[in-house]
Amino acid sequence: MTIEKLTSSVKGMVTSFGLPRVIIALFLLVLFILAPFVGVNVGTSLSDTLNRFGMNAVMVLAMVPMIHSGCGLNFGLPLGIIAGLLGATISLQVNIPGPTSFLLAMLFATPFAVILGWGYGQLLNRVKGGEMMIATYVGFSSVAFMCIMWLLLPFSNPTMVWGYSGSGLRTTISVEGYYLHVLNDFLSIRLSDHLLIPTGMILFFALLAFIIWAFLHTKTGTAMTAVGSNPVFARASGINVDKIRTLSVVMSTWLGAMGILVYQQSFGFIQLYMGPFYMALPAVSAILIGGASVNKASILNVVVGTFLFQGIVTMTPSVMNSMIHTDMSEVIRIVVSNGMILYALTRKTEAVR
Amino acid sequence: MTLHMTKTQKVLRFMGNNTVPILFLIICAFGIPLSGYSANYLVSEVIVRIARNSFLIVSLLIPILAGMGLNFGMTLGAMAGQIGLIFISDWGIAGIPGMLLAMIISTPISILLGWWCGKILNLAKGREMVTSYIIGFFMNGIYQMIVLYGMGAIIPIRSNALVLPRGYGIRNTVNLIGIRKSLDNLLTIRLFGIPIPLVTFAVIALLCLFVLWFKKTKLGQDMRAVGQDMEVARAAGIRVEHTRIISIIISTVFAGYGMILYLQNIGTLNTYNSHMQIGMFSVAALLVGGATVAKANIRNVFLGVILFHLMFIVSPMAGKNLIGQAQLGEYFRVFVSYGVITISLVLYEVRKKRDRGLAGLVLAAEQEETV
Numbered sequence: 001m002t003i004e005k006l007t008s009s010v011k012g013m014v015t016s017f018g019l020p021r022v023i024i025a026l027f028l029l030v031l032f033i034l035a036p037f038v039g040v041n042v043g044t045s046l047s048d049t050l051n052r053f054g055m056n057a058v059m060v061l062a063m064v065p066m067i068h069s070g071c072g073l074n075f076g077l078p079l080g081i082i083a084g085l086l087g088a089t090i091s092l093q094v095n096i097p098g099p100t101s102f103l104l105a106m107l108f109a110t111p112f113a114v115i116l117g118w119g120y121g122q123l124l125n126r127v128k129g130g131e132m133m134i135a136t137y138v139g140f141s142s143v144a145f146m147c148i149m150w151l152l153l154p155f156s157n158p159t160m161v162w163g164y165s166g167s168g169l170r171t172t173i174s175v176e177g178y179y180l181h182v183l184n185d186f187l188s189i190r191l192s193d194h195l196l197i198p199t200g201m202i203l204f205f206a207l208l209a210f211i212i213w214a215f216l217h218t219k220t221g222t223a224m225t226a227v228g229s230n231p232v233f234a235r236a237s238g239i240n241v242d243k244i245r246t247l248s249v250v251m252s253t254w255l256g257a258m259g260i261l262v263y264q265q266s267f268g269f270i271q272l273y274m275g276p277f278y279m280a281l282p283a284v285s286a287i288l289i290g291g292a293s294v295n296k297a298s299i300l301n302v303v304v305g306t307f308l309f310q311g312i313v314t315m316t317p318s319v320m321n322s323m324i325h326t327d328m329s330e331v332i333r334i335v336v337s338n339g340m341i342l343y344a345l346t347r348k349t350e351a352v353r
Numbered sequence: 354m355t356l357h358m359t360k361t362q363k364v365l366r367f368m369g370n371n372t373v374p375i376l377f378l379i380i381c382a383f384g385i386p387l388s389g390y391s392a393n394y395l396v397s398e399v400i401v402r403i404a405r406n407s408f409l410i411v412s413l414l415i416p417i418l419a420g421m422g423l424n425f426g427m428t429l430g431a432m433a434g435q436i437g438l439i440f441i442s443d444w445g446i447a448g449i450p451g452m453l454l455a456m457i458i459s460t461p462i463s464i465l466l467g468w469w470c471g472k473i474l475n476l477a478k479g480r481e482m483v484t485s486y487i488i489g490f491f492m493n494g495i496y497q498m499i500v501l502y503g504m505g506a507i508i509p510i511r512s513n514a515l516v517l518p519r520g521y522g523i524r525n526t527v528n529l530i531g532i533r534k535s536l537d538n539l540l541t542i543r544l545f546g547i548p549i550p551l552v553t554f555a556v557i558a559l560l561c562l563f564v565l566w567f568k569k570t571k572l573g574q575d576m577r578a579v580g581q582d583m584e585v586a587r588a589a590g591i592r593v594e595h596t597r598i599i600s601i602i603i604s605t606v607f608a609g610y611g612m613i614l615y616l617q618n619i620g621t622l623n624t625y626n627s628h629m630q631i632g633m634f635s636v637a638a639l640l641v642g643g644a645t646v647a648k649a650n651i652r653n654v655f656l657g658v659i660l661f662h663l664m665f666i667v668s669p670m671a672g673k674n675l676i677g678q679a680q681l682g683e684y685f686r687v688f689v690s691y692g693v694i695t696i697s698l699v700l701y702e703v704r705k706k707r708d709r710g711l712a713g714l715v716l717a718a719e720q721e722e723t724v
């Protein structure tokens with residue numbers, strides 16, 4: 001009797017959590033359990049996972065507003081990333097060293113994010129129902145367009161441009177001396193030799209996540225959720241659907257811009273040209289792993305999903321490598337992340353919009 | 354609705370329906386003189402590319418007929434074709450027999466992948482394109498697992514030229530010297546000094562004839578019905594899901610053959626890259642030819658190949674002569690490829706919405722009349 005009850009409650013939990021998520025969570029757990037036996041330091045792994053969590057969480061958070069307003073998964077994240085890259089490069093051009101440059105980068109990125117996001121939102125309002133495919137290609141073409149721009153824009157800071165020609169930005173630019181690790185090192189806690197918690201970065205994410213959470217509970221935020229779950233009903237209750245959708249796209253784009261800045265300050269480099277090309281896919285699959293669907297997402301989904309996804313990305317190479325001396329992590333990453341997106345796209349209940 | 358249109362309206366309508374090809378004609382008109390290439394060189398290059406790419410692009414037509422949009426899942430067929438080519442290179446079978454054998458090996462793999470892809474697309478009705486696009490990425494992971502880890506370890510591959518020095522996995526580039534241009538060089542004639550691969554063109558013509566014939570068969574008509582309205586087709590007794598799966602299977606199998614044809618012309622296989630680019634280029638070329646997500650025909654294929662590849666050939670040189678950087682032209686052509694797909698998708702969605710609005714207006718007018 002009790003066993004039956006237990007199995008039924010476990011079944012209930014599994015269905016509510018989603019089978020793929022359970023499998024991924026168990027897989028990650030197994031990796032963490034195996035790690036010490038194959039000679040991988042758990043502390044290092046955990047601190048790597050936390051670090052990657054902080055690096056990527058803001059970009060995953062950028063999915064939330066658009067999913068809420070019914071614009072689907074933001075495959076157009078590269079557009080936001082481009083706004084962030086413009087902010088970063090202009091900040092380096094202004095050439096004020098130290099943490100100020102990070103604030104400047106955020107400041108410079110904002111108008112670009114607002115303008116690009118507004119245009120992108122206007123476009124998506126005209127193609128309701130086909131947003132995801134178009135978002136993908138808006139992302140791709142904007143990255144390709146910026147490839148031309150990075151060559152032509154009149155940047156002149158010698159740390160950024162090609163040495164021999166003196167013009168055209170490099171493919172990777174170091175942020176050392178500017179905002180390298182400004183968030184990582186802020187209030188960072190060293191628990192042991194191997195375990196370092198990047199407090200500042202996680203606090204920054206928590207701050208943005210709190211702002212989004214609070215926003216979604218304001219009047220406008222509730223209107224956004226209404227637009228996402230039933231646009232006809234929302235219009236009937238006097239909400240300007242197109243305006244709300246545009247606002248959500250602007251927010252997503254801005255978060256994308258902030259996300260790449262956080263990523264850069266930890267990674268240490270600004271990656272230009274084709275760098276942002278495939279950055280949308282990991283963020284999309286992370287939020288889906290966290291339990292979001294094509295039209296429903298919460299901050300909790302972001303936290304859980306980013307942790308699980310980045311955990312697997314960090315753990316598989318080290319554990320697999322020491323176990324079977326083969327690095328199959330890249331393949332596993334591709335299969336897991338795209339498999340997760342496929343799973344979300346094919347859910348029947350969510351296919352009706 | 355009035356059917357009378359003034360001349361300017363007709364011109365505007367024609368321009369509106371052919372925005373992308375007209376845009377491309379303008380780009381090419383500027384690019385060709387800037388690049389400084391001779392007409393002879395351009396024509397011979399374009400002919401090479403028609404022979405190389407059109408088979409792949411034709412493979413996209415049938416899913417469009419069935420209303421499933423652009424089949425980005427054609428990369429699955431390309432992977433199957435590449436697996437066939439890896440095997441024949443290992444077994445050392447050269448020339449036409451090698452190509453035929455590669456096609457025979459690719460067929461069951463393509464059918465299986467196409468069936469699976471069709472099954473998944475049936476679960477994601479209304480967003481087939483983005484789903485097929487992700488399926489391409491997903492299968493790329495499986496393909497890597499098989500080719501990079503399975504081949505040589507589980508699947509026997511003997512040739513040292515193919516296997517990585519570590520003992521398993523296929524090298525990044527595979528030299529297809531055995532079948533290189535074997536079909537193209539079977540029978541060529543020279544017209545004004547430009548070599549024309551007759552047999553390849555004959556094969557492509559055969560495929561076009563097949564597609565034209567197929568559209569007239571019962572199955573082809575069923576597909577058209579499914580493409581227009583799934584519910585009506587279902588009410589008429591057509592097995593909608595089954596028909597959709599078959600359209601994807603046909604497309605995947607042809608994409609596999611197309612990939613073999615494409616690689617015999619190029620002569621080297623980029624084991625882990627070739628198939629990923631091919632989907633994007635084929636889709637872009639078809640759209641440049643004036644096709645939309647819902648409507649495409651053979652004419653679009655050839656117009657598209659010519660215009661798209663003309664742009665592709667001239668843009669690096671044009672970029673170099675205009676700004677002094679060939680790199681700029683390269684980025685430009687990537688931008689244009691993606692931009693074209695974006696514009697076509699947007700125009701299609703906008704038109705769909707407009708037509709729906711028009712249909713609503715017509716309906717309202719009719720109802721008013723009856724009242």
